[in-house]
Amino acid sequence: MRTLSIAEQEDRKRKLLQAIIHQYIKTGKPVGSAFLAEEDKLDLSSATIRNVMAELENEGYLTHPHTSAGREPTDKAYRYYVDTLVELQHLAVMEEQRIRQEYEARIREIEQVLLSTSKTLSVLSHYTGFVVPPKLEETKLRHLQLVPLDDCRVLVVLVSDTGIVKQRVVMFESPCAPDTLSSMSKMLNDYLRGRSFNEVRDSILDHLAAARQRHEDMFDLAHMLASQTFDMIDESSLYLEGAGNILSLPDFQDQEHMSHLIHLLDQRQNLGELLLRELSGPAAEDKWKGVRVKIGSENKLADLKDLSLVSSTYAIGDKKVGILGIIGPKRMEYSRMISLVGHIASTVSGALNKLVGGKS
Amino acid sequence: MRTLSIAEQEDRKRKLLQAIIHQYIKTGKPVGSAFLAEEDKLDLSSATIRNVMAELENEGYLTHPHTSAGREPTDKAYRYYVDTLVELQHLAVMEEQRIRQEYEARIREIEQVLLSTSKTLSVLSHYTGFVVPPKLEETKLRHLQLVPLDDCRVLVVLVSDTGIVKQRVVMFESPCAPDTLSSMSKMLNDYLRGRSFNEVRDSILDHLAAARQRHEDMFDLAHMLASQTFDMIDESSLYLEGAGNILSLPDFQDQEHMSHLIHLLDQRQNLGELLLRELSGPAAEDKWKGVRVKIGSENKLADLKDLSLVSSTYAIGDKKVGILGIIGPKRMEYSRMISLVGHIASTVSGALNKLVGGKS
């Protein structure tokens, strides 16, 4: 038989790897050489395939659960697959429609958009959908409202220009007259409106100090009130839907995986923070409109080591404000997921922009 | 030997049942006659115990997983146990302290109290803690704030007298001047403040109609705005923490139980509604300060059939506003749980009252 060029060899190897990953994604079972030999596609005997497989294993793309088992892809293989082999799949028309409906139906509050988004992600992916909501830090204050609850208690309501509302109860040592409150409210609004939350937190003292001469007695109150209010803004939260989708996957039925998952879910609190850190690092290679993929042990978080993340940022105006995506098993239909997440990210961005109205 | 009176027989039988349930709660394994015979407590031979056990089984208090296994309690047995045998256990001093600290540390917003409560319940029970937050229906409106987002969009912020804040974005067909907004705001506040949300929703048309003569053009806007805002109040939500505690219990490791649990957790949305319906029925026999216990199949919800609920209402002022409690396996330490839930319910009520300030 004729000699193959190195390029041809490599090409064949690549095709084989692709076939293996495909198959493994479909079935979740290790794939053997015999099966691939029958899959007409590449016209090779099982023996040849075995040889190539051995090479691939040496190079770190495949593993052996045990001697007499087929091969299964390593994280490195998935990474290669995602980077080079995946072709962006167009979302089925039906799904696109569904997404659109979802958003037209209930775009009212920003919270609802996000909740609804995580659900949509979960339903369409059949895995777990998540949305990390915008952090307040960078957004600007649109309005600050003081609502007296009783003599010594005031509810402070903050509205950001992204339409997010945060509230906090502040207590005074001594009763505070309605008049004082309303002038304080006016003053605070004048000083703070239009500034970013970060800015407010970092330089609020200065601003208030400047006002000190004029309103001596108001100063302490206002300062106390503002500082108590604004130190809450770094709380992060998370929308997470369809955790059961993963839990009930056959791959995760054993004790080991299960406990990792449960551990992960129980920390809902930190999870948002973690995802944010995990995913907002250095800018992704912008191959699929900002969608990025983290596979298995590429995730720092130990509990994620058997899972993959497909994520994307979403934006209000030009500003990336949050992250959304899906969590699924390593063997997932990457191409569909990437296109799903990408599409939803842009839909959400659209919805939020409409909601917030124009550039901030 | 001397003849035992029926009363004595019954007493012995009861003691035995108690011992069996105790043991089963501790170990989760069926208990056999031999074991009970050695437990000095009741001075009987295993044979006698077997006889009594057989009786108890006939009466429906015990079952046999299979011929050669010990007995395990039925739902009926648990019910009996809870109703008659449980003695209110005093919470360990350490736990009480912990609870107090928890609340002093972060009673700021009502939401935080509730979140923190569900966590505390979970941590102290080692099961799953839940809190169904107050519904708005019965609470009264303290303040309504309009925050203009742009020409055609207004953020409506409602503050209830329980300190709960709800917001919604309302869109106008045509631009709306700031002046109109502020007079509308004043008008709405005048009409609506102090009324219950239900009342507002049910009779708002009349009130606004009355105002029609004076402010013809404002009427449509205000009506639209108010009706759009107030139809959101029947959404219910739920705080749920420590689901993993149950998931990782040895009793629930098998496929069957697992899938029930997952199903349950995935419906977080409806779960609040369901718990509310499940638990707010006819008033409980007021045996433990309003704490009630639902065992296994006593719950309507099929997914709860292998679980027990220990719950209590909590109150603001005299008004019962929500429900909290724990979800755990049927074999739980009922006495500790009952006292825990009872104690936390009253602590929460206290915290909320302090937070809201005085009678509403």
Add this chain to the structure above:
DNA sequence: GTTAGCACTCTTAATTACTGAGTGCTAATA
């Protein structure tokens, strides 16, 4: 360079046998 063939490995499932916990019953006992 490719392939057929074969020995070898190791998992998985099925079968079998064994152990022991716990019962139910009967006959002896106080």
Add this chain to the structure above:
DNA sequence: TATTAGCACTCAGTAATTAAGAGTGCTAAC
């Protein structure tokens, strides 16, 4: 008459054995 000792019996759980099968690695032929 209530209790108990004793014993045969049942059945889940475990371990050991076996058998089947999948898949590999290697070698020799093409």
